[in-house]
Amino acid sequence: xxxxxxxxxxxxxxxxxxxxxxxxxxxxxxxxxxxxxxxxxxxxxxxxxxxxxxxxxxxxxxxxxxxxxxxxxxxxxxxxxxxxxxxxxxxxxxxxxxxxxxxxxxxxxxxxxxxxxxxxxxxxxxxxxxxxxxxxxxxxxxxxxxxxxxxxxxxxxxxxxxxxxxxxxxxxxxxxxxxxxxxxxxxxxxxxxxxxxxxxxxxxxxxxxxxxxxxxxxxxxxxxxxxxxxxxxxxxxxxxxxxxxxxxxxxxxxxxxxxxxxxxxxxxxxxxxxxxxxxxxxxxxxxxxxxxxxxxxxxxxxxxxxxxxxxxxxxxxxxxxxxxxxxxxxxxxxxxxxxxxxxxxxxxxxxxxxxxxxxxxxxxxxxxxxxxxxxxxxxxxxxxxxxxxxxxxxxxxxxxxxxxxxxxxxxxxxxxxxxxxxxxxxxxxxxxxxxxxxxxxxxxxxxxxxxx
Amino acid sequence: xxxxxxxxxxxxxxxxxxxxxxxxxxxxxxxxxxxxxxxxxxxxxxxxxxxxxxxxxxxxxxxxxxxxxxxxxxxxxxxxxxxxxxxxxxxxxxxxxxxxxxxxxxxxxxxxxxxxxxxxxxxxxxxxxxxxxxxxxxxxxxxxxxxxxxxxxxxxxxxxxxxxxxxxxxxxxxxxxxxxxxxxxxxxxxxxxxxxxxxxxxxxxxxxxxxxxxxxxxxxxxxxxxxxxxxxxxxxxxxxxxxxxxxxxxxxxxxxxxxxxxxxxxxxxxxxxxxxxxxxxxxxxxxxxxxxxxxxxxxxxxxxxxxxxxxxxxxxxxxxxxxxxxxxxxxxxxxxxxxxxxxxxxxxxxxxxxxxxxxxxxxxxxxxxxxxxxxxxxxxxxxxxxxxxxxxxxxxxxxxxxxxxxxxxxxxxxxxxxxxxxxxxxxxxxxxxxxxxxxxxxxxxxxxxxxx
Numbered sequence: 001x002x003x004x005x006x007x008x009x010x011x012x013x014x015x016x017x018x019x020x021x022x023x024x025x026x027x028x029x030x031x032x033x034x035x036x037x038x039x040x041x042x043x044x045x046x047x048x049x050x051x052x053x054x055x056x057x058x059x060x061x062x063x064x065x066x067x068x069x070x071x072x073x074x075x076x077x078x079x080x081x082x083x084x085x086x087x088x089x090x091x092x093x094x095x096x097x098x099x100x101x102x103x104x105x106x107x108x109x110x111x112x113x114x115x116x117x118x119x120x121x122x123x124x125x126x127x128x129x130x131x132x133x134x135x136x137x138x139x140x141x142x143x144x145x146x147x148x149x150x151x152x153x154x155x156x157x158x159x160x161x162x163x164x165x166x167x168x169x170x171x172x173x174x175x176x177x178x179x180x181x182x183x184x185x186x187x188x189x190x191x192x193x194x195x196x197x198x199x200x201x202x203x204x205x206x207x208x209x210x211x212x213x214x215x216x217x218x219x220x221x222x223x224x225x226x227x228x229x230x231x232x233x234x235x236x237x238x239x240x241x242x243x244x245x246x247x248x249x250x251x252x253x254x255x256x257x258x259x260x261x262x263x264x265x266x267x268x269x270x271x272x273x274x275x276x277x278x279x280x281x282x283x284x285x286x287x288x289x290x291x292x293x294x295x296x297x298x299x300x301x302x303x304x305x306x307x308x309x310x311x312x313x314x315x316x317x318x319x320x321x322x323x324x325x326x327x328x329x330x331x332x333x334x335x336x337x338x339x340x341x342x343x344x345x346x347x348x349x350x351x352x353x354x355x356x357x358x359x360x361x362x363x364x365x366x367x368x369x370x371x372x373x374x375x376x377x378x379x380x381x382x383x384x385x386x387x388x389x390x391x392x393x394x395x396x397x398x399x400x401x402x403x404x405x406x407x408x409x410x411x412x413x414x415x416x417x418x419x420x421x422x423x424x425x426x427x428x429x430x431x432x433x434x435x436x437x438x439x440x441x442x443x444x445x446x447x448x449x450x451x452x
Numbered sequence: 453x454x455x456x457x458x459x460x461x462x463x464x465x466x467x468x469x470x471x472x473x474x475x476x477x478x479x480x481x482x483x484x485x486x487x488x489x490x491x492x493x494x495x496x497x498x499x500x501x502x503x504x505x506x507x508x509x510x511x512x513x514x515x516x517x518x519x520x521x522x523x524x525x526x527x528x529x530x531x532x533x534x535x536x537x538x539x540x541x542x543x544x545x546x547x548x549x550x551x552x553x554x555x556x557x558x559x560x561x562x563x564x565x566x567x568x569x570x571x572x573x574x575x576x577x578x579x580x581x582x583x584x585x586x587x588x589x590x591x592x593x594x595x596x597x598x599x600x601x602x603x604x605x606x607x608x609x610x611x612x613x614x615x616x617x618x619x620x621x622x623x624x625x626x627x628x629x630x631x632x633x634x635x636x637x638x639x640x641x642x643x644x645x646x647x648x649x650x651x652x653x654x655x656x657x658x659x660x661x662x663x664x665x666x667x668x669x670x671x672x673x674x675x676x677x678x679x680x681x682x683x684x685x686x687x688x689x690x691x692x693x694x695x696x697x698x699x700x701x702x703x704x705x706x707x708x709x710x711x712x713x714x715x716x717x718x719x720x721x722x723x724x725x726x727x728x729x730x731x732x733x734x735x736x737x738x739x740x741x742x743x744x745x746x747x748x749x750x751x752x753x754x755x756x757x758x759x760x761x762x763x764x765x766x767x768x769x770x771x772x773x774x775x776x777x778x779x780x781x782x783x784x785x786x787x788x789x790x791x792x793x794x795x796x797x798x799x800x801x802x803x804x805x806x807x808x809x810x811x812x813x814x815x816x817x818x819x820x821x822x823x824x825x826x827x828x829x830x831x832x833x834x835x836x837x838x839x840x841x842x843x844x845x846x847x848x849x850x851x852x853x854x855x856x857x858x859x860x861x862x863x864x865x866x867x868x869x870x871x872x873x874x875x876x877x878x879x880x881x882x883x884x885x886x887x888x889x890x891x892x893x894x895x896x897x898x899x900x901x902x903x904x
Binding site (some may be wrong): 013014017021036038039042045046047048070159162163165166167168170171172173190191193194195196197199227228229231232233250251253254258261262264265266268269270271275277278281282285288289291292293295298299300302303306307310313315317318319320321322323324325327328329332333335336338339340342343344347348349350351354357358361363364365368369372373377380384398422432436440 | 458465469473488490491494497498499500574614615617618619620622623624625641642643645646648679680681682683685702703705706709710713714716717718720721722723727729730733736737740741743744745747748750751752754755759760762765766769770771772773774775776777779780781783785787788790791792794795796799800801802803804805809810813816817820821824825828829832836852880884888
């Protein structure tokens with residue numbers, strides 16, 4: 001049995017943590033040897049600062065580059081900070097060009113120069129090319145290490161060439177066909193090569209409908225969607241002149257997909273998906289403070305609204321008791337619509353053509369649920385306070401607030417997107433402000449009219 | 453240039469929507485022809501019910517199986533409901549075994565029997581095997597369509613065998629070596645085959661450290677993490693007797709990763725990640741009503757707490773005005789810790805070894821931010837109400853609530869997990885209840901003691 005089936009990753013991690021707790025550095029070293037760089041990266045992320053330093057000190061130099069790629073941005077910056085320049089250059093040595101481009105971005109200029117000087121000319125030029133592309137486009141994901149052939153040779157010649165060439169770049173599942181000017185013409189899957197008649201010409205076998213190219217400036221998000229939709233393992237990348245510049249492989253796409261989905265989750269709580277869970281208290285406090293401060297502003301807007309009705313509350317104190325019910329129901333209803341919208345927009349499900357229908361549906365749901373729960377609340381309030389007018393007031397306020405909540409949950413993300421503000425980040429703050437303000441206004445306003 | 457670079461997916465979708473809006477069915481049909489099944493699936497998801505039916509009616513029969521795989525569970529169930537039995541059987545015909553197993557799960561028993569009868573014996577047996585595994589394990593993701601070879605032959609023989617065999621199964625990047633009893637011995641990457649000396653023996657070239665196997669009962673989540681960590685494209689799956697039963701390919705893993713990340717986002721708003729955004733109003737209302745009802749319960753718990761202090765509010769009505777500020781700050785602070793925990797638990801960053809350090813860090817952050825914002829709020833309240841005692845009360849309540857919020861955000865997901873309840877689903881409801889109750893209790897309680 002292979003090592004990975006004997007011991008699950010969890011078990012191997014556990015063993016390492018035990019060694020760490022007992023302070024056996026030799027044990028830590030041995031346990032690290034059984035881990036993959038990505039597992040070491042996860043371990044480092046889950047270690048508090050001081051222990052993280054100890055473990056990083058014994059990570060094999062050959063693994064350091066890969067480990068740095070797998071930790072999140074914040075942890076990476078801290079680890080690099082703690083390294084000697086020569087070690088950073090050494091860590092960079094074994095990385096793919098596209099990974100190296102990511103890595104170099106976080107380095108101080110002087111070390112970047114050292115890294116570049118340590119490379120041979122071809123690699124250096126390739127790296128400079130990739131670094132020239134926006135990291136959030138196909139170009140930024142491009143690995144330049146590819147195998148190309150000409151269309152006018154036979155499969156047999158290709159096979160001989162490959163054997164001569166030796167080991168293929170990692171994750172090669174296809175080789176690409178280019179003309180003498182480097183223009184992309186098509187591709188041949190390795191499985192095709194293996195099953196084809198040796199005497200056939202490459203030109204007759206290459207497929208442009210299967211091996212499709214991606215333009216270098218396509219946003220990474222769209223590239224990921226293409227990979228998902230078409231079940232690609234890799235895709236050639238071409239520049240505006242149709243010249244083949246490299247390929248994107250699925251492993252980098254998996255990272256894009258994971259980051260994209262996590263971004264929405266974390267943003268909705270005002271967090272960064274690259275956040276180090278063991279960031280120093282001072283750093284975490286500073287970042288969170290901003291979010292709390294923004295929310296404080298909106299809370300005071302809601303408080304202002306309540307303040308207007310102090311006189312009413314003074315006479316009917318039950319209104320104060322029931323305020324949290326109105327506000328919370330609006331917030332819940334609105335955030336359901338908001339989450340649906342944010343996900344739908346990310347997946348491309350929501351367009352100008354269907355948004356009208358969606359709004360009507362969300363409003364209908366809000367009205368139905370508003371009425372249902374308004375009735376329930378009215379009965380409870382009637383029993384609790386023996387006051388039919390109060391029950392009427394809260395019921396009406398609930399229905400009104402559900403409707404505004406659904407409308408806001410629908411309209412806010414669309415408006416924010418138009419303004420180029422991330423809906424996942426700002427959506428919930430704006431939404432809560434609206435549902436609180438409308439909820440209090442409706443409840444206390446109706447209370448003033450009906451109860452006084 | 454390939455078709456996909458001439459027209460972006462968005463453009464092609466747009467063209468289809470135009471045809472649909474103008475009611476040109478021939479145009480719809482033509483536009484559908486240019487779309488990939490996954491794109492058709494996205495389109496169907498983003499169409500309201502009636503239009504969805506029209507488009508589904510003109511989707512080519514050959515694509516229907518693939519399209520059904522790509523739509524979410526809810527939409528799939530509705531589409532299948534609308535199909536004739538014979539069409540369902542036809543749609544199933546071209547699917548991979550692992551996809552077919554997913555697909556068949558949603559079918560009524562009688563149609564499943566028809567599908568099984570329409571298959572040849574080998575495929576039927578394979579399907580029955582895969583259907584026997586839990587869909588959330590490696591077994592449920594396993595495709596049984598693989599190429600196997602024996603260890604005691606030369607590369608040349610293998611190459612001849614592959615050419616004879618013809619086309620390899622989709623996404624084949626490696627062939628597997630088994631002994632005469634079907635036991636897994638190792639694998640050979642296609643790129644190895646292409647570059648190896650033809651006279652070498654398979655046994656000498658096969659790698660067990662690169663082509664690692666996955667046990668059939670490993671949870672899908674763990675399998676996905678292995679793929680991510682080790683950058684695999686595919687992996688052989690073995691049963692408890694070490695027998696090779698098939699392979700898992702990265703395209704199915706991408707779905708697992710996407711679902712997992714989306715599950716947390718949607719659950720936190722009480723939504724299902726498989727939800728159809730154009731579900732009939734009645735269905736949506738029913739599902740959302742449950743969530744609103746649960747939240748209503750917790751809101752009334754908070755209202756009860758406020759109710760206890762009616763006498764206090766009656767005398768100091770400013771307390772009612774400031775209540776929303778205390779509750780909202782607690783909710784925000786707590787949900788930041790909660791989100792961090794839910795993500796960290798999903799990624800495996802949080803363990804029993806490091807959770808103590810994490811709790812201390814989160815508490816420290818809460819205390820610092822509690823004090824900072826308590827001071828700010830105190831100044832605002834002092835200016836607004838000219839009441840130093842009131843300012844003191846709200847400041848103390850804020851600090852207390854931030855601490856409880858951080859503790860709850862930390863402890864609730866861990867407790868829920870112990871109880872086998874999904875923290876992403878239940879976490880935010882429980883958290884809000886705690887922060888509301890503690891917030892009102894601290895604020896109004898201190899108010900009663902200090903202000904009366």
